[in-house]
Amino acid sequence: MEIQIKNLAKTYGEKKVLDIESLNLEREKITGIIGPNGSGKSTLLNIIAGLDDKYDGQVLYNGELIDSDIRKKMTLVFQKAYLFKRTVYKNIAYPLEVRGVKEEKIKQKVLELLKILEIEDLKMKIGSKLSGGETQKVALARGLVFNPELLLLDEPTSNIDPEYIEHMEKAILKYNKENKGTVIIVTHNINQAKRLCDNIIKLERGRVIN
Amino acid sequence: MKKVLSMMMAFLLVFSMIGCTPKTDTSGDKPEDKPGTETPSKEKPEAKGSIILSTTTSTEDSGLLTFLLPKFTEDTGIEVKTVAVGTGQALQMGKDGEADVLLVHAKESELEFVEEGSGTEREDVMYNDFILVGPKDDPLKLKENSPSDIKSGLKKISDEKAKFVSRGDDSGTHKKELKIWEATNIKPSGDWYIEAGAGMGDVLKMANEKQAYTITDRATYLSMKDDLDLEIVIEKDEDLLNQYGVIPVNPEVLGENSDKINNEGAKEFMNWIISEKGQNLIKEYGVEEYGEPLFIPNAK
Amino acid sequence: MDYILDGFKQAINLIISFNKEIFDIVFLSLFVSTTATVLASMISIPLGISFGIKKFRGKRLFSRITYTMMSIPSVVVGLLVAITLSRRGPFGRLELLYTTKAMIIAQTFLVMPLSFGLSFGLSKSRGKEIQKVAITLGANKYQSIMLIIRELKVDILVNVATSFSRAISEVGAVMIVGGNIKYHTRVITTTISMMNSMGDYPMAIALGIILLLISFIVHSAIYSYSKED
Numbered sequence: 001m002e003i004q005i006k007n008l009a010k011t012y013g014e015k016k017v018l019d020i021e022s023l024n025l026e027r028e029k030i031t032g033i034i035g036p037n038g039s040g041k042s043t044l045l046n047i048i049a050g051l052d053d054k055y056d057g058q059v060l061y062n063g064e065l066i067d068s069d070i071r072k073k074m075t076l077v078f079q080k081a082y083l084f085k086r087t088v089y090k091n092i093a094y095p096l097e098v099r100g101v102k103e104e105k106i107k108q109k110v111l112e113l114l115k116i117l118e119i120e121d122l123k124m125k126i127g128s129k130l131s132g133g134e135t136q137k138v139a140l141a142r143g144l145v146f147n148p149e150l151l152l153l154d155e156p157t158s159n160i161d162p163e164y165i166e167h168m169e170k171a172i173l174k175y176n177k178e179n180k181g182t183v184i185i186v187t188h189n190i191n192q193a194k195r196l197c198d199n200i201i202k203l204e205r206g207r208v209i210n
Numbered sequence: 211m212k213k214v215l216s217m218m219m220a221f222l223l224v225f226s227m228i229g230c231t232p233k234t235d236t237s238g239d240k241p242e243d244k245p246g247t248e249t250p251s252k253e254k255p256e257a258k259g260s261i262i263l264s265t266t267t268s269t270e271d272s273g274l275l276t277f278l279l280p281k282f283t284e285d286t287g288i289e290v291k292t293v294a295v296g297t298g299q300a301l302q303m304g305k306d307g308e309a310d311v312l313l314v315h316a317k318e319s320e321l322e323f324v325e326e327g328s329g330t331e332r333e334d335v336m337y338n339d340f341i342l343v344g345p346k347d348d349p350l351k352l353k354e355n356s357p358s359d360i361k362s363g364l365k366k367i368s369d370e371k372a373k374f375v376s377r378g379d380d381s382g383t384h385k386k387e388l389k390i391w392e393a394t395n396i397k398p399s400g401d402w403y404i405e406a407g408a409g410m411g412d413v414l415k416m417a418n419e420k421q422a423y424t425i426t427d428r429a430t431y432l433s434m435k436d437d438l439d440l441e442i443v444i445e446k447d448e449d450l451l452n453q454y455g456v457i458p459v460n461p462e463v464l465g466e467n468s469d470k471i472n473n474e475g476a477k478e479f480m481n482w483i484i485s486e487k488g489q490n491l492i493k494e495y496g497v498e499e500y501g502e503p504l505f506i507p508n509a510k
Numbered sequence: 511m512d513y514i515l516d517g518f519k520q521a522i523n524l525i526i527s528f529n530k531e532i533f534d535i536v537f538l539s540l541f542v543s544t545t546a547t548v549l550a551s552m553i554s555i556p557l558g559i560s561f562g563i564k565k566f567r568g569k570r571l572f573s574r575i576t577y578t579m580m581s582i583p584s585v586v587v588g589l590l591v592a593i594t595l596s597r598r599g600p601f602g603r604l605e606l607l608y609t610t611k612a613m614i615i616a617q618t619f620l621v622m623p624l625s626f627g628l629s630f631g632l633s634k635s636r637g638k639e640i641q642k643v644a645i646t647l648g649a650n651k652y653q654s655i656m657l658i659i660r661e662l663k664v665d666i667l668v669n670v671a672t673s674f675s676r677a678i679s680e681v682g683a684v685m686i687v688g689g690n691i692k693y694h695t696r697v698i699t700t701t702i703s704m705m706n707s708m709g710d711y712p713m714a715i716a717l718g719i720i721l722l723l724i725s726f727i728v729h730s731a732i733y734s735y736s737k738e739d
Contacts, residue, residue: 051642068650076646082639085661094657095647142647152646378692380708405692407704408685416689419597419607439597 002027002182003048003150008057010043010206017043018055018206025199030176030183032197034190040206041186042079045154048184049076061150072099074150079158081139083127088119088138091127095146113141116171133160140168144175151175153185157192169196260289261475264309266382268338269454270294272429272504277495282482288475297382304328304457307464311476313483315382315454329457330473333484336492336505337453340386342444343414343431344423352423353443360425360447361394368394371402373422375413378405382452387425390449414438427452429496429504454505456480484509513711520712521719532713536720539697542610542684543677546617547625551670554625559662560655561626562633563641576630579623588686591616595687608689613697616683621673628669632662664736671732675725 003025010018018040025031033041046052047059050071061070075095084091092113096106114120117137122130127138136156143151153172157165173196175181187193193200202209269275270292279290293300293309297316303309305328313335314320324332342363344352350372356362367374376398377384391398404422406413410430417424418438431442444450458476461468482488489507496504524532561572593599595607595615606612637658644654659666681699688695690704698717705714 049646051645071645072648074646075648078643082643084657094649098644098647098649098653146648379704380710404694407690407692407696407700412689416608416691419605 002062003184004058004060004063006058006060008044008047008055008059010040010047010052010055016206018047020044020057020206020208023201023208025182025184027182028176028180029198030172030185030196032193032200033184033186033203034188034193034200035203035209037188038205039203041203042154044203045076045152045184045186048150049074049152051076073148074152075143075146075148076152076154077136077139077143077156079155080132081135081156083130083135083138083142085126085128087124088114088122088127088130089124091138092142092145095142099146101146109145113145116144116174117141118167133164136160137164137168140171144171147179147181149182151181151183153183153187155186155188158188165192172196259287259475260291261310261472261479262291262293262308263311263313263479264293264295264300264303265313266297266300266315267294268315268382268427268429269313272338272496274492274495274505278483278488278491281491282479282488285487286478286482288478290479301328304459305463307459307461307467307471310459310472311479312457312459313454314457315452317453317455320455320457324457328460328463330460330477331480332455332457333480334509335454335456335483336489336507336509337451338505339428339445340383340425340450340452341428341431341442342423342425342450343417343438343440344443345421346439346441348441348443350423353441357444358446360390360444360449363444364391364394364398365396367402367423368396368398371400373402373404373417373420374398375404375406375417375420375422375424377410377413378407379409381409383410383425383427386450386452390425393449414440425450432496432500432502432504453508456483517711517715521716524712524716525719529716532716532720534693535696535698535701535717536724538610538695539678539699540724542613542697543617543674546614546621546677547670547674549614549618550621550625550673554622555629555659555666555669556655558626558629559633559637559658560651562630563637563654563658573630573634576623576627580627582620582623583682584620584680585682585686587620588616588683591619591683592686607687608691608695610688610695612687613684613695616687617677617680620680620683621677624676625669625673628672629666632665632669633658636662636665667735668732671728674728678724679721 005020005023005025007022008018008020009016017038033044035041043052047055048066050066050068059066064070084094089110092110093106096109101109111120114123117140119134119137119141122134122138127135130138140153140156151172157168169192172183172185176183183196185193185196263275265275271294275292279292283289293303295303297314297319300309300312300314301316301319301323304312304323312320312329320329320332323329342352342360344350348354350363350366350370352363352366356366364374366372376387404416404420406416408416410426411434413424414426414431414434415438416422418440421439423443424440428445431438431440456479458473458480459471461471461473464470483492489509492505492507493503496502566572591612592607595601595604595612597605597607606615640658640661641654644657649657679699681703684695684697685700685703688697688700690696690700698721702714702717702721705711705717
């Protein structure tokens with residue numbers, strides 16, 4: 001697999017922020033991307049997520065260029081997630097709603113995720129009014145609820161309580177094991193990378209360092 | 211105290227808002243409109259060489275004054291500053307001593323004005339006339355049956371419930387129209403009677419759009435004629451005449467400040483405009499452009 | 511000064527005695543401006559939101575033109591609508607000039623750029639982030655726009671209120687295309703303008719007070735709603 005990157009280059013004006021000759025990210029594995037600030041980690045993640053299509057080179061998903069159908073099979077959880085101004089339940093239900101899943105099935109899946117992330121007590125709270133840690137948990141639940149093939153995480157646990165981090169890491173591992181989900185996580189925390197990842201890629205000034 | 215303050219606040223708010231509403235353009239004759247605009251200050255006594263003439267918008271808009279006044283100044287050396295307002299406002303300016311001479315058209319109010327001592331005398335100057343215009347095909351055949359009988363024309367309109375646009379803005383023209391209705395003993399009302407609340411030009415356009423009848427002053431109609439599918443159906447009825455008078459303001463209205471009113475200049479203006487020369491000039495005006503005079507001089 | 515105080519007293523009397531003419535005028539105003547605001551909003555808000563999140567060439571110039579159009583003078587809109595609806599104009603056969611419908615049309619066109627521009631600006635600054643989330647969660651274009659509208663509904667509601675205020679307080683367009691015809695096309699602002707010319711202040715003041723009250727009520731309602739959110 002599965003994500004093949006070939007001759008990827010991205011520039012902002014004069015500055016080259018990404019320059020990757022060749023990189024393969026494996027299916028059903030957890031890959032960590034680490035590196036200092038400004039090394040191009042988030043940019044790479046955004047390109048894989050299909051949010052940024054202004055680059056040179058190729059990014060293939062199972063051999064195909066990323067289009068809107070492929071985008072539907074993956075999700076990205078941001079460092080500072082945006083939750084909708086509606087209940088946590090409705091927030092987590094959203095990806096299923098846009099896919100036209102039946103109400104009953106939605107309920108079952110949402111309750112399951114609330115349990116996995118230990119946030120059942122937040123169910124009826126308004127998403128936009130939660131604390132930082134709660135927000136990240138809900139955002140992860142919202143990303144996992146539709147069983148994506150690929151889960152992209154952009155520093156999802158920075159600046160939150162260790163207890164919350166533990167819950168989230170447990171959920172990520174469970175998804176990887178039980179649902180055979182592929183995970184790419186950008187983190188600046190080397191210990192977290194060691195705890196979670198099968199492979200670790202190091203970026204520096206837009207290049208891959210071995 | 212609080213009450214007074216909140217009252218003041220409300221007053222300020224409402225008036226700042228009224229102040230903001232843009233004035234709509236009402237071309238043509240609108241004698242009673244725009245009170246209080248351009249009131250000149252009389253703080254400094256004017257030199258004997260100039261007078262303030264308060265008059266109605268119709269004389270100004272028709273271009274008559276622009277035509278007459280330079281000739282007056284040439285003859286007498288007196289400069290004239292014109293303030294064009296509604297007839298009511300013009301009379302008020304006279305009472306407040308803010309004008310030296312008036313040229314207006316509301317005979318009854320004018321006579322009252324002189325009687326109460328605000329004016330020294332009054333002379334007839336000229337008249338203009340109103341006309342009834344209507345759709346070119348004239349569905350009521352007013353032009354055939356009563357070409358110079360406005361009362362029977364209006365009666366027919368009301369009987370047939372033909373569309374009629376009224377100024378409805380309390381202007382001189384509107385008052386004139388109501389007076390004629392009154393004379394016919396008809397109280398116009400109903401869907402056919404359209405009360406516009408707008409100036410003469412707007413009303414003519416409206417009548418044109420709705421192919422309705424309306425009463426207008428001849429000058430405004432003639433100046434817009436080319437853009438209208440309307441024709442004169444009734445004219446030259448006694449009831450359709452509009453008499454203008456000239457009145458020098460009585461300096462006594464200002465009490466001890468009576469020297470601030472240029473009564474001499476005012477009298478000179480009156481005598482000039484009712485002189486043979488002034489009258490002939492009035493008769494000339496408009497003939498070239500419209501083929502007929504807009505105002506008919508009738509000083510005695 | 512007396513005539514001002516008198517004017518206020520008489521104005522209050524007119525209001526509390528539920529003077530029929532005044533309230534007919536107020537209802538017509540509300541009807542025309544509400545209809546126009548709803549029509550304009552239904553078209554402009556989704557369009558504004560979608561243009562705001564779209565990337566396209568010349569977006570900057572487009573923004574500038576849009577913001578200019580937002581403050582298009584009402585008399586200009588009135589004039590354009592009057593020309594098209596007049597008997598000699600392209601839609602003359604419909605005989606719409608000097609009717610309530612013409613007033614609604616004019617105000618709709620007046621408010622559309624405003625409503626579009628406000629939604630466009632809102633979406634440009636805050637819609638992007640929401641769109642990004644929507645895309646990562648699998649929403650299609652239509653679903654993204656609906657989501658943005660729902661997320662920004664308070665701000666959009668404020669936009670709608672702003673549009674409504676503009677509509678109900680403008681005089682130029684309704685005066686030109688409506689003609690201020692008694693019992694038919696006479697609304698609050700055209701009456702105030704006319705009464706002012708006629709020197710009939712009590713009614714003008716009464717309508718001025720009512721216009722302020724309407725504005726106050728609309729904005730308080732929006733304010734308390736946004737507090738709740």
